[in-house]
Amino acid sequence: MVFSESLKKNNDFRNVYENGKSYADKYLVMYVLENNKNINRLGISASKKVGNSVVRHRFARLVRESYRLHENIFNSGLDIVVVARKSASTAGYAEIESALLHLSKLHHILKIYFYKD
């Protein structure tokens, strides 16, 4: 990913949870906070309640792939945390991708020309 890196520290996650804004739908919860840098940082979280290791890893890959393929239309300078809900355990790529883009629109973090389509 060219413009982004991943969110690593527990303190970073904590900061986004406490100070960021959140929207949610059936599959995902998305927290967003401006980080005053010129890159985005993406954090993915899935608790043990969602499923076993295979399910959680697959969720993380689907989110990462969805973000990677649409990276160029995101605004920069954001910390984004995506949390899995329980129904995400059975979701495929198409559902996760549409959910991610839908929540991004609600956050107004996509570049302007995307909305003209």
Add this chain to the structure above:
RNA sequence: CAAGUGGAACAAAUGAUCGCGGCUGCACAGACGAAAGGGUGCAGACGAGGAAAGUCCGGGCUCCAUAGGGCAGGAUGCCGGAUAACGUCCGGUGGAGGCGACUCCAAGGCCAGUGCAACAGAAAUAAUACCGCCCGGCGUUUUGCGAAGCAGCGUGCGAAGCAAUACGCCGGGUGAGGGUGGAAUGGCAGUGUAAGAGACUACCGCCGCCGCGGUAACGCGGCGGGCUGUGUAAACCCCAUCCGGAGCAAGACCAAAUAGAGAGCGACAGACCGGCCCGGUCUGCUUUCAGGUAGGUCGCUGGAGGGCUUCGGCGACGAAGCUCCUAGAUAGAUGAUCAUUCGAGACAUAACCCGGCUUAUCGUUCCGCUUGUUUU
């Protein structure tokens, strides 16, 4: 062909594009960082499992502790072997199930001791009390006989007595009959007896001794004892064997920071001692050392490793030769899209490494064996 049984292997496949991880090679910049270290691009081959899971056992490895021995605690538990080790595996013994192939068994010791055995039952381990059965004595009831006697005259009544019967009491014999229980003094049949009893006898069981076979567990045979309560040790316990503790966030190295120690500097600044200078102390500056946080590196994958052949062994396994090398992340790499095929793809993601066990699981293929049916 059907049903079954034991074992082994595989775990959707192929192609294209984009993307991820470390490795190798080449190129670029020598930017980032105090240092340790590292960056970017291109190419190449490689990149999770049979259980990677649960963390139930065992070992390697690392650090700590440790003269030697014992106690406590824990684990294991038929015998022999395999192994680095095991609670695993192999072979055998005994028992249970199945027509069979075959499967299953925490399978040492309740004649070392202690504890427990509700309810039911006469009684739950202490001995025989209770009931029963048998014998004898006494008393009473009923029936029969009935000398004397009475009525009376081919008979009837009938005290004592005798016999039988039933009940009660006393004394003795007997030993499992009491049907309740998971378990009742070995079982069953007969002899025997007043009634009975291993009291005696045959068979089976049990215990002891001897012989033979086997490394052993144990098996087979013979002789003897008439014979001792049962269950529970996944109750305490006894016996035998084994076990030091912690865990890769182990541990080692580099090392900003921040405590600390030493040396140097009076060139500079401040404070204190002092009337002032010199001098001294503290802060300071430079430097060395110790220390180890953030961060980084190693540990980190070539190993009790896999495959094939030969040899030894019933086998687990061992030996020799040839050959192969196939993840190593550190917030944690396998995904997305398209196309084709089939039966429409289960369970489930390495985290120091191995050997097992247990549990989950869509299916596919192969081999051995058993039983039944049909055909020849």
Add this chain to the structure above:
RNA sequence: GUGGGUAUGGCGCAGUCGGCUAGCGCGCCAGAUUGUGGCUCUGGAGGCCGAGGGUUCGAGUCCCUCUAUCCACC
């Protein structure tokens, strides 16, 4: 990675050394009381003790495997 706890009526908890039909409080239902409701009194229903095996004559209790959940330490 290591170690430990809990699971019992709808809820919160007892259940001893294995032994009779598993108890307690709150709640629920019915009745009594009251003009009505509450309080009170009386009676009642509701459990296969997380799941599956095993040991035992007998298991909520003992042993094994599994499931869920909670906690502690590095």
